[in-house]
Amino acid sequence: MADELLNSPPRVRGQPFEKGRSGNPAGRRRGSRNRATLAAAVLLEGESEALTRKAVELALAGDPVALRLCIERILPVCRERAVRLALPPIESAEDVSAAMNTVTSALARGALTPGEAERIAIVVETFARAIDTTKRRELAANQLQIFGLDDFYDGDGCDSDESDDCDPGDADEYDPE
Known part of the structure; x- marks a missing residue:
């Protein structure tokens, strides 16, 4: 036992933790409150x-x-203010360009801050994406109609003309040979 005490590493004094590494890497528990804050809350509880x-x-x-x-x-x-800006109606891709011109001229005049202009531009961009998505769907529907495939994707995997002899469960049994 005496040998164990003599051979044990010396006790570290001063800086027991490795430099640059926290002694409590997990940090303070979330939601825990300072003792002084708790004491003040107790004193002020009924007052x-x-x-x-x-x-x-x-x-x-x-x-x-x-x-x-x-x-x-x-x-x-007040962290934000209501912004009054007369944007043109956005119903097509051309309208998006006009709306962005309105935003940039208001920014240049000083009627909008750069942050406000950015947030409005994001809204205009959202409109542009919605218009683009609608146009793409219309184009896809037109192409399907041109090639005679407009009823190809009716949901059950069967050709609508032959629906009486089509069983959707047979789709995995199809053998082309």
Whole structure:
């Protein structure tokens, strides 16, 4: 036993953890609260109504700090503003170009911030994608009709003219030879 104590590595003092590596890599548990915050919550538990009343009284008496606190709670900081921009109706690919011209001229005039212009451009792009998807579907339907395949994909895998002798379950039994 004495040999084990003598042969054990010396105790590290000062910086016991490897430099650049956390002693707690998982970090603090999610949702855990600071002890000081918990203590303050316990002290203020039954006093929130009285404190709110006092803050309002001080604000009405002209205390600038209390006034600012009350105003910040009543009227929170507005993160975004409503943007009024008269975009032309977007019903075709040509309309998308006109809408983007409207957005870029409003940006150049200073009527829109770059962030607002970007968000509006995303909406216009969404319209453009929807128009493109609709056009592609119409084109595919027209091509199927041109080649006489417009009823080819009716959902059950059978030709609609021969539906009385077609069993969808036979589709895997088809042998071309």
